[in-house]
Amino acid sequence: MLAIKNWQSLSAVDKKLCLTRPITSSSVKNNVADIIKQVRSLGDEALYELTERFDGARLASLQVTPEQIHNAKVSQTTLTAMNQAIKTITAYHQSVLPEHTQVTTAKGIEIATAYRPIQKVGLYVPGGNKTPLISSLFMQAIPAKVAGCPIKVLCTPPDAQGEINEHLLVAARLSGIETIYPLGGAQAIAAMAYGTKSITKVDKIFGPGNSFVTEAKTQISSDPDGAAIDMPAGPSEVMIVADDWANPAFIAADLLAQAEHGADSQVLLICDSVGCAEQVNQQLLLQQDKLSRQALIKQSLANSMILICSDFAEQINIINSYAPEHLIINRVNTASWVDKIYAVGTVFLGPWAAETMGDYVTGSNHVLPTNGFARNHNGLSTSDFLTRFSVQSISQEGILNLGPAAVTLAQIEGLDAHANAVQIRLNSLEI
Amino acid sequence: MLAIKNWQSLSAVDKKLCLTRPITSSSVKNNVADIIKQVRSLGDEALYELTERFDGARLASLQVTPEQIHNAKVSQTTLTAMNQAIKTITAYHQSVLPEHTQVTTAKGIEIATAYRPIQKVGLYVPGGNKTPLISSLFMQAIPAKVAGCPIKVLCTPPDAQGEINEHLLVAARLSGIETIYPLGGAQAIAAMAYGTKSITKVDKIFGPGNSFVTEAKTQISSDPDGAAIDMPAGPSEVMIVADDWANPAFIAADLLAQAEHGADSQVLLICDSVGCAEQVNQQLLLQQDKLSRQALIKQSLANSMILICSDFAEQINIINSYAPEHLIINRVNTASWVDKIYAVGTVFLGPWAAETMGDYVTGSNHVLPTNGFARNHNGLSTSDFLTRFSVQSISQEGILNLGPAAVTLAQIEGLDAHANAVQIRLNSLEI
Numbered sequence: 001m002l003a004i005k006n007w008q009s010l011s012a013v014d015k016k017l018c019l020t021r022p023i024t025s026s027s028v029k030n031n032v033a034d035i036i037k038q039v040r041s042l043g044d045e046a047l048y049e050l051t052e053r054f055d056g057a058r059l060a061s062l063q064v065t066p067e068q069i070h071n072a073k074v075s076q077t078t079l080t081a082m083n084q085a086i087k088t089i090t091a092y093h094q095s096v097l098p099e100h101t102q103v104t105t106a107k108g109i110e111i112a113t114a115y116r117p118i119q120k121v122g123l124y125v126p127g128g129n130k131t132p133l134i135s136s137l138f139m140q141a142i143p144a145k146v147a148g149c150p151i152k153v154l155c156t157p158p159d160a161q162g163e164i165n166e167h168l169l170v171a172a173r174l175s176g177i178e179t180i181y182p183l184g185g186a187q188a189i190a191a192m193a194y195g196t197k198s199i200t201k202v203d204k205i206f207g208p209g210n211s212f213v214t215e216a217k218t219q220i221s222s223d224p225d226g227a228a229i230d231m232p233a234g235p236s237e238v239m240i241v242a243d244d245w246a247n248p249a250f251i252a253a254d255l256l257a258q259a260e261h262g263a264d265s266q267v268l269l270i271c272d273s274v275g276c277a278e279q280v281n282q283q284l285l286l287q288q289d290k291l292s293r294q295a296l297i298k299q300s301l302a303n304s305m306i307l308i309c310s311d312f313a314e315q316i317n318i319i320n321s322y323a324p325e326h327l328i329i330n331r332v333n334t335a336s337w338v339d340k341i342y343a344v345g346t347v348f349l350g351p352w353a354a355e356t357m358g359d360y361v362t363g364s365n366h367v368l369p370t371n372g373f374a375r376n377h378n379g380l381s382t383s384d385f386l387t388r389f390s391v392q393s394i395s396q397e398g399i400l401n402l403g404p405a406a407v408t409l410a411q412i413e414g415l416d417a418h419a420n421a422v423q424i425r426l427n428s429l430e431i
Numbered sequence: 432m433l434a435i436k437n438w439q440s441l442s443a444v445d446k447k448l449c450l451t452r453p454i455t456s457s458s459v460k461n462n463v464a465d466i467i468k469q470v471r472s473l474g475d476e477a478l479y480e481l482t483e484r485f486d487g488a489r490l491a492s493l494q495v496t497p498e499q500i501h502n503a504k505v506s507q508t509t510l511t512a513m514n515q516a517i518k519t520i521t522a523y524h525q526s527v528l529p530e531h532t533q534v535t536t537a538k539g540i541e542i543a544t545a546y547r548p549i550q551k552v553g554l555y556v557p558g559g560n561k562t563p564l565i566s567s568l569f570m571q572a573i574p575a576k577v578a579g580c581p582i583k584v585l586c587t588p589p590d591a592q593g594e595i596n597e598h599l600l601v602a603a604r605l606s607g608i609e610t611i612y613p614l615g616g617a618q619a620i621a622a623m624a625y626g627t628k629s630i631t632k633v634d635k636i637f638g639p640g641n642s643f644v645t646e647a648k649t650q651i652s653s654d655p656d657g658a659a660i661d662m663p664a665g666p667s668e669v670m671i672v673a674d675d676w677a678n679p680a681f682i683a684a685d686l687l688a689q690a691e692h693g694a695d696s697q698v699l700l701i702c703d704s705v706g707c708a709e710q711v712n713q714q715l716l717l718q719q720d721k722l723s724r725q726a727l728i729k730q731s732l733a734n735s736m737i738l739i740c741s742d743f744a745e746q747i748n749i750i751n752s753y754a755p756e757h758l759i760i761n762r763v764n765t766a767s768w769v770d771k772i773y774a775v776g777t778v779f780l781g782p783w784a785a786e787t788m789g790d791y792v793t794g795s796n797h798v799l800p801t802n803g804f805a806r807n808h809n810g811l812s813t814s815d816f817l818t819r820f821s822v823q824s825i826s827q828e829g830i831l832n833l834g835p836a837a838v839t840l841a842q843i844e845g846l847d848a849h850a851n852a853v854q855i856r857l858n859s860l861e862i
Contacts, residue, residue, distance in 0.1 A: 021655075078843060081836035088536040088833070092821075095534035096544055103526035105519040105794035113527055116773035118807055131845040167843055203807040218653055222663070224452075228807035234655070247859070253852040260848040287855075291848045338822055342547035346821045353825040354852040360840045361833040363536035364821040376549055376634040376659035378819040388809040390523075390777045390795040391769055394784040402519070402792040405512035409791045412509060412598050414562040417691040417722045421684040421785040424718075428678070 001284060002255075002269065002301055004277045007309035007318070019322045021237070021371055022264050022303040032215040035186040036193075043196035050187040057162040057182070062198040064164055064180040072169035081361075082134065082174055088363030089138055093146040093382045108398025112391040117148040120200060121385060122192035122227065123177070124207030125156040125168065126184065132165035139365050139380060140206045141175035147385035152177055153200050155192060157184025185209075186216035193220035193227040204228040206380070208367065230380055234371035235264040238355055239324035241315060241337075242271045242280075246330040250351060252283030254328055255304070256297060257356050263299035270318055272310040280306065316340045323374040326355050343375045399425055432715060433686075433700065433732055435708045438740035438749070450753045452668070452802055453695050453734040463646040466617040467624075474627035481618040488593040488613070493629040495595055495611040503600035512792075513565065513605055519794030520569055524577040524813045539829025543822040548579040551631060552816060553623035553658065554608070555638030556587040556599065557615065563596035570796050570811065571637045572606035578816035583608055584631050586623060588615020616640075617647035624651035624658040635659040637811070639798065661811055665802035666695040669786055670755035672746060672768075673702045673711075677761040681782060682707075683714030685759055686735070687728060688787050694730035701749060703741040711737065747771045754805040757786050774806045830856055 005018060038046040044062060051057055074082070102112045123140040127133040137154070144152050154177050158164060164182055172180055181199055183191060189209075195201025205217060205227050214233050220226035238258035242251050255267040271277055288297060309315055316337070319327060323343035331337070334349045341347065345368030348355055359366045367380035403422045410418035436449060469477040475493060482488055505513070533543045554571040558564040568585070575583050585608050589595060595613055603611055612630055614622060620640075626632025636648060636658050645664050651657035669689035673682050686698040702708055719728060740746055747768070750758060754774035762768070765780045772778065776799030779786055790797045798811035834853045841849035 077839055081839035084537075084833060084836040085840060088540065091536040092534060092542055095532055095536075095542075098529075101526055103523060103794075105522040105526075106515075106792075109519065109788075109793050111523055111526075111793060111795050113812075114769065119773060127844075133844055135840060135844065222649055224663070224665070224802045224804065228804070232653070232655070249855055249859075250852075253848070253855045256848040257846070257852040260846060287851065291851065293846075293848060297848065338545065342550060342818065344820050346823060349822060349824045350826075352827055352830045352856060353823055354830070354837075354856060356841055356849040356852045357540075357825055357830065357833065357837050358823050359849060360837040361537075362540050362542060362823050362825065362829075363534075364542050364823050371655045373655065373659070374818065374820070376818065379821065381819065383814075387773065387805065387807065388812065389775050389805070390810065391780060392777060392784055392789050392793050392795050393780045394788055394793065395781075396783055398793075399783045399785070399788065402515060402788065405515040406785075406787050406791040408508055408512035409516060409566060410787055413558075413564055413566065415688070415691060415724075417684070417687040417724060417728065418787040418790060420718065420722065421681075421688040421787045424680055424684045425783060425785060428680075 003305040007307045032186045036190040039190035056160040057158045072166040089142045092363030093143045108395040110393045115386045120151040120202040122202035122205040123154045126209045132167040134171040145176045153179040155183045155188035158182035186212045189216035206230040236261040237266045238326040240328040243331040248279035259297045259300040260293040265300040267304045269306045277306040323372045325370045434736040438738045463617045467621040470621035487591040503597040520573045523794030524574045539826040541824045546817045551582040551633040553633035553636040554585045557640045563598040565602040576607045584610040586614045586619035589613035617643045620647035637661040667692040668697045669757040671759040674762040679710035690728045690731040691724040696731040698735045700737045708737040754803045756801045
């Protein structure tokens with residue numbers, strides 16, 4: 001059951017409180033700094049020791065063998081599902097591959113924009129043997145492959161026997177990952193950011209993780225000797241906007257799917273009437289009983305609520321203020337909505353667009369900005385695996401045309417060596 | 432004069448040392464954290480106090496009046512140069528404006544990619560009254576305008592009288608900036624990240640600055656209540672690759688232009704022969720004497736050197752290892768080079784392509800990754816002022832087609848509420 005609030009009767013303060021994410025404590029900063037320090041100074045030795053301490057596994061080697069990857073097996077049904085997901089994810093990420101552009105900005109001046117794959121990327125998949133997050137692997141490995149990144153390595157925590165779940169090994173094999181390190185947590189991030197004897201140092205690290213992983217990513221990304229990262233990660237969340245024609249069973253199922261992610265997940269429903277809200281609450285009770293992660297679901301539903309609001313402008317305002325990671329518009333008329341939305345991770349349209357479909361098989365990337373970061377960050381895409389630079393061609397005509405303007409502006413800025421670099425060329429052209 | 436090193440005779444350790452940036456000390460962390468805390472707790476009051484302390488200015492108001500912006504004047508020559516720069520910068524940033532895409536990834540599944548302007552952006556221009564960095568303003572304000580960001584505010588430090596240089600006011604007016612706060616340093620960044628009574632809170636902060644500004648940007652960007660930032664900034668740098676046909680006077684002028692930025696700037700020349708290196712050193716001595724920022728230039732030349740290396744593969748390797756902010760290829764045959772380069776901020780091709788041209792008038796953006804960040808970051812562009820999200824439309828056919836695969840994958844990941852959200856829809860379609 002979710003708390004039901006009548007939006008328009010709330011005070012400004014209460015409205016703000018409704019759209020505030022649950023706070024997660026973070027006292028991990030120093031622990032993570034220590035782990036990074038250990039990995040940097042002791043290398044492989046630290047990785048063996050930390051994996052024994054945190055994962056309870058005595059590793060025989062820091063790398064999964066090619067035979068293990070090659071021999072891993074899954075059922076035929078699973079293999080078919082994996083291949084279907086790979087096909088759509090590949091199609092989407094190819095469709096957003098940026099194209100080289102070229103423009104003449106003035107006579108004699110041409111600027112091309114070039115894209116290159118990031119040379120070495122590190123992928124991180126959390127979880128472990130019980131919940132092999134194969135979809136998290138696909139969402140990183142496939143865009144890396146589409147972008148053409150030549151070196152791709154994967155870290156994922158081992159079980160107590162030091163093993164990696166076979167589903168993950170097969171998913172890695174199918175999506176072109178050949179280098180797998182059985183490492184998890186902050187030590188995995190540190191190893192990929194700085195490299196050790198056994199672990200390849202990478203340029204950029206991707207993937208979700210717990211608070212240790214997130215903190216480690218933050219720390220290594222502010223160090224020029226470390227690596228870049230994809231984006232700040234937080235607890236998952238969904239906002240659903242539904243009208244009275246929406247099936248309450250579908251709405252409840254979508255809320256429960258998001259709620260099972262973790263105790264700090266948040267789910268919010270905006271609907272037009274109390275009637276709808278109450279039917280959804282009934283469905284929540286009905287469906288919840290059959291699910292295995294009930295304890296987590298109950299905790300996240302306690303952070304969550306239903307907002308009754310039937311005013312279109314106000315509904316749009318709630319969405320853009322909250323900036324949800326996932327937005328489901330389960331309404332009859334969805335077309336008019338998208339144009340007004342500017343702060344969201346991804347949008348699902350219509351009754352059949354379950355968020356689960358986007359998590360696995362639509363092809364869109366499910367690594368998305370949480371915690372309101374959709375205001376100013378994007379979900380993962382092919383371009384995150386590329387660098388972009390401009391190539392500036394200037395002819396004699398070009399410098400004769402705009403050189404004098406450059407000299408004027410450089411002089412205003414007090415940079416006469418800048419002006420000199422153009423003037424010396426202009427002088428050489430005066431005969 | 433630059434130190435001349437014969438690349439191929441160097442040991443691996445010495446090669447690495449040659450490509451190491453000069454270290455800048457940073458003991459500003461705590462000072463900056465204090466400033467941010469003051470601005471968050473005391474708001475406008477702190478801004479008045481800190482501006483008096485750091486800029487020596489008693490401000491009458493925290494905002495430049497519309498009259499001041501409207502009445503600011505510059506010479507006709509300057510106005511013409513500014514308008515030429517605005518024209519090319521606009522043309523380039525329009526040419527890289529991403530287009531909405533749409534793709535059918537499977538039967539019944541369609542994914543559109545939408546772009547929206549970031550709603551509130553904060554621009555920062557360092558410097559002050561003596562060196563009004565109008566080009567830094569253009570490089571932020573124009574892409575923000577092209578992207579369509581509705582709210583754009585500018586912070587720039589005042590002089591001791593609390594005034595802003597008229598060149599900057601005119602540049603702001605011409606590039607569509609109406610809100611200017613006379614604030615500099617960490618306090619300006621804190622004010623835009625968190626907002627005060629007088630200062631608009633923004634979603635993302637752009638622009639270069641000293642170590643205080645950079646540290647403040649780092650701190651506010653890791654706080655979900657703060658703001659996103661453009662990129663990590665460091666001292667400016669150039670790498671030039673020249674052959675024996677290149678004019679040594681042009682090479683020296685380009686090295687000096689970069690060297691005048693600051694004592695910690697670095698300039699590196701790779702050339703084919705000792706003869707070229709010595710001619711460039713002669714030209715450095717000759718040209719240096721006439722420049723006003725000689726003290727800075729001498730310090731940065733001390734961090735810099737000429738590498739003799741005539742092997743193409745090795746030259747490319749040096750470039751990609753160093754990942755320079757600016758690369759000038761001053762050689763006869765430049766076409767074959769660009770394809771091999773993957774880590775660079777921007778490239779200038781040919782003898783007339785002075786880096787100064789790119790700083791002001793080619794239209795390309797001059798805010799670029801320094802400090803080796805070109806390995807994994809991009810220069811500023813229109814897309815940095817946009818957010819991107821996917822819009823996922825799934826029909827009945829779509830869920831019938833790929834729903835079963837989603838259920839299979841969700842179950843492998845142990846997420847049965849995820850599976851349920853699809854299964855409940857599939858069940859409703861069985862008659």
